Amino acid sequence: MIIHSIFFFIFSFIAIVSAVMVTASKNTVHSVFFLILDFVSISCLFIMIGAEFLGMMMLIVYVGAVAVLFLFVVMMLNVTQQKNEWFASSSSSSHIPMGLLISIIIFFEIIVVIAGWKYKTEVVNSFPLGINLDVTNTHSIGYVLYTDYIHVFQISGMILLTAMIGAIVLTFRQRTGIKRQSYLKQISRERNESIELKEVESKKGVKIDV
């Protein structure tokens, strides 16, 4: 199992270094890049211990959604100031090489984890947990999620609802003085309400805009 431990040390080394770099790097965009690298390394570690569902969820949720959201947020902060920094002098733009470096490392990690698939470690049954090792993670979660853990599932639904209400409460602002289009009003207008015939006296004209 020497290969397995080598892989483990590679991934954990990258994970720890990138976690340190998240806080150490001065550029916020680089911090997010390192965060993504950290997430990918940790999900590789999960896959190595046989928790493939957790690993894939890490990739989808954290890398796919959270980290990209972070990237957007970071890029939106201080836009003017950063724009100046990025575009004023082309030499100071270090995002592209940094991004390339990190994507190369991620590519390398994925190669390693797929290649090292067959070197999976034997799960040691230290506690009588009653785990059936023949069933995959996804299957065994599927067996219990809607049966034994239905209450937890429902409560997490309530949590999401509360989170949604909270986000709306904190960000929604009723703006006044906006002209809104109302289809109903437009359609239900009658001819006699909107058109008025006026006798125009000669040499006097009419005032329309009252």
Added chain:
Amino acid sequence: MIDINYILPELFISISLMFILLIGVFKKNSSLLVYNLTMISLFILIILLINLRSLPSNSFFGSSYLIDELSNYMKTITVASGIFVLLTSSKYIKSINIFKIEYPVLILSSMLGMMVMISSNDLIVFYMGLELQSLALYVLASFNRENLLSSESGLKYFVLSALSSGILLYGCSLVYGFSGSTNFNLIADNIINTENGLTFGIVFILVGLAFKISAVPFHMWAPDVYEGSPTSVTIFFAILPKIAALTVIIRFLYVPFLNVIEQWQMIIIFLSIASMIFGAVAAIGQNNLKRLVAYSSIGHMGYALAGISTGSNQGIQSSIIYISIYLIMNVAFFSCLFMLRRNDKYFEKIEDLSGISKNHPILSLCFLITLFSLAGIPPLAGFFAKFYIFLAVIEKQMYFLAIIGLLSTVIAAFYYLRIIKIMYFDDAKQKYDVDHHLGLKLSLIISTIIILLYFMYPGSLVEIINKINLI
């Protein structure tokens, strides 16, 4: 098949939450309607919970959800204090322009989380309940988003609470790792006394829980959050999450970890002593009543923890009595605070109380009774609360804890008495408005009468609580 009667309160509160939300969304200007509907649903809820008492205790969902005397009682007082919160604060939230449909809905969802926490017999269920209640609390704290202090308090509570949740989850994973289960009963069967990792797990989970009840040294957020959030949310903060978190502490320590009591007893004693002393000393210099009540609640949580630290049934019961009386006293205190209103502006400084006995004799008398009770002066309810705690502590020969508790009571009495002195002997200021709405008057009268006349029927509360046996 689950007997649906047992989880009827939770089902009812979630369904009424969604129903009320839909009404609020589809009906224009329905804030008042939504508020009243919430109140009605809470009244129905309390009836459902009282009905539940006739059923024998039972557990559900693979014994991860427990309905017993403890959960029934705690849920009942949670809902009752929720009613008091809504009763007292309707005018206040109108006057600071946060009378929106989301406000009662968030309160309901937070209470659902608390009920889940109270009934949980499993680390996962408990964590879900905790997150549900605190997620709503983050939003409630920063509900008055035009106010800088309110936004700051919401953010502060969010960041610190997320940190404590992280620590708590780490503790949960350690406990799971060393016992092989998240269920409290199975943990109790599986734990090995000498395992160090398990102790770490208990400590980390206790850190997360101590944060929720703002016990020293995890109290830093409390004064700022109490001061910054709207007063109607402060009263919510001061009462409801503490009931839920205290129940979880009791269940968490006494169901899975009763056999390893020597591992956690010292921690709870330390939290208790530190909270009592800090709550007494730090409140002296405050001149904002909301900050003062934050420190006083820290101190009160210290007494409640002293009861838990005894490791006896009597200790748990005394803590439960303490939290029940604490909630009544806080309702009375905040009702008085809501009455300090002049031209739709609310006052919360101690010097605003100066000489109100001349202009408002009845209000100041109620305030006097509440403060005496908070200080623990006989024959008011607050005295009995402390009395039961000390009785349980001395029964277990923990004299040191009892002495510290008594000393900090004396120190704490100073700042309560200082407010009374300012109220009665300082120069009178302008009059406050007296046209309070019925709900506020009602809750002040009810809570003051309970505080005042508790000594005549102490048996009725004790009798209910004596049924709660965990050991």
